Amino acid sequence: MSDAAIHAVDQVVTLEPTGENTVRGRTVEAWANMVGPFGGTTAATMLNAVLQHPQRLGDPLALTLNYAGPVADGEFEIEARPVRTNRSNQHWMLEMRQGGEVVTTATALTGLRRETWSETEAVPPEVPAPEDLKVATSFRTVKWLENYDMRFVSGDMVAADQGSAGGDSAGGAAGGAESSTTTMWIRDVPERALDHLSLTALCDSFFPRAFLRLGRPVPTGTVTLTIHYLATADEIAAQGSDFLLGSVHANRFHANYHDESAQLWSRDGTLLATANQLMYFKS
């Protein structure tokens, strides 16, 4: 099978074992970001080093990715160590290296799940169906966005541009949108049945909140991302290739850093995951 026949998500997470706890992979051009690959696929690739480890117990519960340095185009090695295996869960520590230098670190938690009392207290935003919204195209300045069908409900980059009145930088007015919230439908292009890998990448698919509030692109970068998988594997599989509803906002922008808090929902109101990240920004 040629590469073209393999979905871009499956291409980017492909890893070849090189030792008991080590695997080798390589970046994929289809996921190119401004510098290096899209961070969502780096997260998915790290997760896959856990998923394909022969000692893995259960499904992903949590993943924290730390983007330590730029990932260069080309090969990388991932070391994924199961540092503690309990009866129903397992703790992992991971490092991605290139040329002997650590470029990404992570911890992951996998586990078995059983039925308990269940309730979703959070409420998804009320939104039009994705079929009633336009496919976002105008902001496609980076390659990886071509792998997604995004349909903005609110808080797209056009809104940010329109809000801009030339306000600027340090200590000054923001000049962008009044709210950092973006709500959008999103799915893979071409369509692909959702799994923990694609869900992980989707958790990092929101553009930086600083762009929206400042009304213009500024230097930014995710430094750390934590995903909590609140849905079971069955619920994730039930999603098929349908759109997910993502909503994200920032709580505070201050002194080079801002947070981002996201929820990812299925169309039928299942809260699949939360993603909390800390981003570096300059203004």
Added chain:
Amino acid sequence: MSDAAIHAVDQVVTLEPTGENTVRGRTVEAWANMVGPFGGTTAATMLNAVLQHPQRLGDPLALTLNYAGPVADGEFEIEARPVRTNRSNQHWMLEMRQGGEVVTTATALTGLRRETWSETEAVPPEVPAPEDLKVATSFRTVKWLENYDMRFVSGDMVAADQGSAGGDSAGGAAGGAESSTTTMWIRDVPERALDHLSLTALCDSFFPRAFLRLGRPVPTGTVTLTIHYLATADEIAAQGSDFLLGSVHANRFHANYHDESAQLWSRDGTLLATANQLMYFKS
């Protein structure tokens, strides 16, 4: 100076260097939880292994703690490795071990911060002053709670008990409060000027949301906790020993796990930190 003259927070984070990247500490009885020590102090102790490392660059930006297994009373070793040092930030990987077994893992991020455009988009809950609220005492079933002056605004355990109508377990009605939100003022007893260490412990001071929704204590345990320090060291120091306002809620309870999302505010409305955790629970 005798131990009694050292604040319990400072006692529990005391670490003695044993190698380039290793330190030794011990649990402190004043922080005893149902099993092992209060997880907030484990987090603070891990952070202190970073703070007192001679190669540390900047202040804490993020910390993810993974509670891999019970911490036994007594000595432990922490290995804190600075795996990547950049111009303005530094990435850390940590393991706490007892008897050769990993009991806690963590990643931390420290960094330098400069002035940028700044805005707090989140809004603190409207609440009475702590002076107008009663000191919570009735729920003091574990030792570590004696180190805190907690004053509940909403969502205390009494509210949970009153809501209980004997509803039970798997698939059934909750029987507790309708909302998982707890809002409270909290500070150290005796009073102590806030720093990253005490703030870290405070981030884990909320009782489990499952208790509140189910209206009764059930087996629970934090499996992973991520703190984003949204305030600078100056802002944290400016807090002095005043009460912090903490508010926490869960988004989803499902299949043995629920999330918790918390914000910690100063009295003057500075968002100091967010804390997101995943808890195991049985029902």
